[in-house]
Amino acid sequence: MTGKKQPDLDWHKVAELDDLPEGRCKTVTAGTKSFALTHIQGQYTAMDNRCPHQGGPLGEGSIEQGANGECWLRCPWHGWDFDPITGKPPGGHEDSGQEIFPLEVRENGVYIGLKKEVTKPRTISDVMAETMTNWGVKSVFGMVGHSNLGLADALRNQEVKGNLSFFGVRHEGAAAFACSGYAKASGKPAACLTIAGPGATNLLTGLWDAKVDRAPVLALTGQIDAQVLGPGAFQEIDLSSAFESVADFSQTVLDSSKHGELMNLACKNAIVNRTPAHLIFPDDVQTIGARENASVGGPKGRLGDTAITPSKDSISQVLEMLKKHKRPIIIVGYGAKYSMDQVVHLAEKLKAPVLTTFKAKGQLPDSHPLAAGVLGRSGTPVASWFMNECDLILVFGASFSNHTGITNKRPIIQVDFDQMALGKFHPVTLPVWGEISTTASLIEQQLKINIGTVDQRKELAERWQIWREEKTSRMKDDSGKGINSASIFDSLSRLVPGNAIIAVDVGNNTYSFGRYFECANQNVLMSGYLGSIGFSFPAAMGAWAATQDLQELKARPIVSVSGDGGFGQYLADFTTAVKYKMNITHILLNNGQLGKITKEQRAAEWAVWQTSLHNPSFSSYAKLCGAHGEKVTDKNKLDDAVIKALNYDGPALVEIISDANLI
Known part of the structure; x- marks a missing residue:
């Protein structure tokens, strides 16, 4: 509809005049609200985009003409019809159907008028998110999705206030490992956010890594609506049971919960017991208004002195x-x-x-x-x-x-x-x-x-001299199949800054790191008891976030070391590091195989089987992602490549073609 501009409305441009052909509809957004915009017989209209049946997106539906000249906007999910002009369903009553919103067609586009926004009511999620930040949780890694949107908005509010940073990952497993790396670098917890079902279960490996290595982590998982739990709804998993072994504390957030206190307990369990704690947020509970007198929590008066004096x-x-x-x-x-x-x-x-x-x-x-x-x-x-x-x-x-x-x-x-x-x-x-x-x-x-x-x-001193002479001797080894590990870690020992945080993976590359790399004051992070391949790069992302959050870690360089098998596990999250401009130098030893497993097969006199890898050019991949990438095949060029990567302001990857047998 067109008409005189109403002074009590805020007007939002939602489309250009040529965006929507005659007889079509589309979804548009004004502010944070979604609308189905239609163009019928030269007239534009805007109705609430959520179908009252199951919330289907009406703007993704179709316009259909009836036999008697009537016109209907049909929901793409289950075929419910609405008159695009009035919003009424076929044979609908005056009090049923979809709301139609004020609309103006101006020379420069189509505008929808909305009542001036009032402050959103405080929700259960707001209380819990604020409590979480009071406990010192400053970084959240995860994926925003359909069953955590209410909680995600509460986290967004905290980010707007400067209380936390959110890092959207490509795989939830990377989020859990990032939290583990954050905790191992700092001793403090970070949080990971997922949807229900598969999003939540993707956390489990990284959470087990944190559990067995005694690292505090807070897991926040969405869940389907509480009212439909039980029969086996879409993405329904018994998350309490799934997380029972890995999380010392795992509770579902209910309407009747003491919400600040529930988050207090989750944070305290993570910090005191140095373990994952888990909260389950049913979708329909997340947006319920907080009680008028709901108070947020925090650590004051909750933690005692940890100095245990022996007898x-x-x-x-x-x-x-x-x-x-x-x-x-x-x-x-x-x-x-x-x-x-x-x-x-x-x-x-x-x-x-x-x-x-x-x-x-x-x-x-x-x-x-x-x-x-x-x-x-x-x-x-x-x-x-x-x-x-x-x-x-x-x-x-x-x-x-x-x-x-x-x-x-x-x-x-x-x-x-x-x-x-x-x-x-x-x-x-x-x-x-x-x-x-x-x-x-x-x-x-x-x-x-x-x-x-x-x-x-x-x-x-004598024993170190003997060992260093042996390492120097091994640096001369060359079978023509790549650079030997003694040379690689000699270069890194000399060039990696003495205050760096180094995340290492598992495999031959890690054994060689332990054997050859000589530490100054570096902080080394690893998947210790779990020994999970793929740990190093997402853990480095977590460590980088800790350097942004904590004064005592600021300006510490972040280095990650892995093999080709380990880096391939979370290859996509290299783009996460690029998106957030994480200054991480990744050293990748590429020997074209799962070298540690090859070695174990030979040692146990098995045939070597299914340990070879088909790899891309990792250095080219880094460049495609928008980062620095360089491949090294000559040990004489190793120092220059490492120096360039360390000096690069952002994610950098050095792909070293290494010899699987010279470790």
């Missing part, structure tokens, strides 16, 4: 054991990540070598006089030599995995803040329950100035 008797027993041994070593695990200053002070007093588990790589620079490097399958001969020569082992925050291989043929003092971790796989000589920095400080303070232990620093 005096435990400290006395530790001191007695130290007096009886001359060649102690210290092994630190990932659990000691935030306690290294106190552990190193103790090591310096004992003059004891410090070995790390693979997950703890980088927690002590390899240049430190007492550093012995990584112990175990991904480790160095330096660390294994000192374990064999020691007479006492002090273990701080390590889990005794088979991968690390801490011997049980020596007396062991194990310190951990988690009682369940003490003597988890076998008895230890002295289990000590205490927060690691507190316990290490107490031991160090009560030790005599000269306890009589052997100063092992000279031996350490």
Whole structure:
């Protein structure tokens, strides 16, 4: 309809005059509202776009002429008809049908008039999203979809207010890994958002990675309408059961819930228990208005001091054991990540070598006089030599995995803040329950100035010299099938900034990283206990987000290392990094196969089968995505390529053709 402009309406241009041919309809948007725009016999009309049957998009329907000259706009879903002029259905009553909205045809286009927007009512989702940000959740990774739109709008409101950043991913699995990487880099939780059904189940691998590595993550999943749960509706999955094992806390948000308190519990469980927490949001609950007196939550008064002081008797027993041994070593695990200053002070007093588990790589620079490097399958001969020569082992925050291989043929003092971790796989000589920095400080303070232990620093220097000469020798290896791993990680050891956060994947590339890369003060992230291929790049996205959110991480470069198999898992999310201008340097070792599996097949005397890969040009793919990409086949050109990538302002990929046998 055309007519005089009404002063109490806001007018929105929705189409050009030539956009819609005669006898057609289309969906248009004014503000946030959707309309079916029709053009019939020279007249334009606009009606509510949602069919009252099941919400079908009327603008995607068709205009049909009846036998008696009547005209109908037919819904594309189930064929419900409406008069495009009046909005009435066939034989409809005056109070039924679709609302028709004011419309003006002007010289420069078609306009729809809407009542001036009033402030949207506060919803359940708004209360919970605000509570979440109060707990310090600043980044959300995920996909917006049909069963989480109400929650998504609440997150959008928080983003508009500057309280969080949302990163839309291409696969929900990448969102979960990004959250795990964020948590491992920072110790703080990020959130992942999905729809019901397959969107939610796609999170599970990344959430399991966070769970087994004790990383706090908050999962927010949509769900179908609460009123149709049970019979088996479209995308209905029993999410409570699906997440029961991976999430220590998993609850459905109901109309009757205490919404701020529910989010309080989810955040507290994630942070205190260092594990995934999960909230399920039925679609129809998300947009229900919050109660008038609904209050948001936060951490104030909810968290206590985490410093667990060991008993005096435990400290006395530790001191007695130290007096009886001359060649102690210290092994630190990932659990000691935030306690290294106190552990190193103790090591310096004992003059004891410090070995790390693979997950703890980088927690002590390899240049430190007492550093012995990584112990175990991904480790160095330096660390294994000192374990064999020691007479006492002090273990701080390590889990005794088979991968690390801490011997049980020596007396062991194990310190951990988690009682369940003490003597988890076998008895230890002295289990000590205490927060690691507190316990290490107490031991160090009560030790005599000269306890009589052997100063092992000279031996350490000798062992490092032997190993570095061996690495130099291996750098000369060349079978004509690619660059050897010793050369690749020599280059990275020299060029990657000492304060970088490095996310590594699984496979031969990761074993070589553990063996050859010498850490300065880098923070290394990995899929430790789960060992999930594909971890590194999405985890690097999460780590990058943490550098944007947290002052203590700002300006830390982000580097990701993977093989071709691992990068292929979440290849599409390289475009996510480009979209959000994430400054990530990805080092990709391309050997054309699942090299670790090939090696295992040969070691077990199986035929090598189905481990070869058909790869694109990854460097060209990076360029197609709008990033920097470069392929390296000559080790003499490796340094230049890495330097260019590190200096590039945005996502960069260096594809290195590597030799699967020279690892």
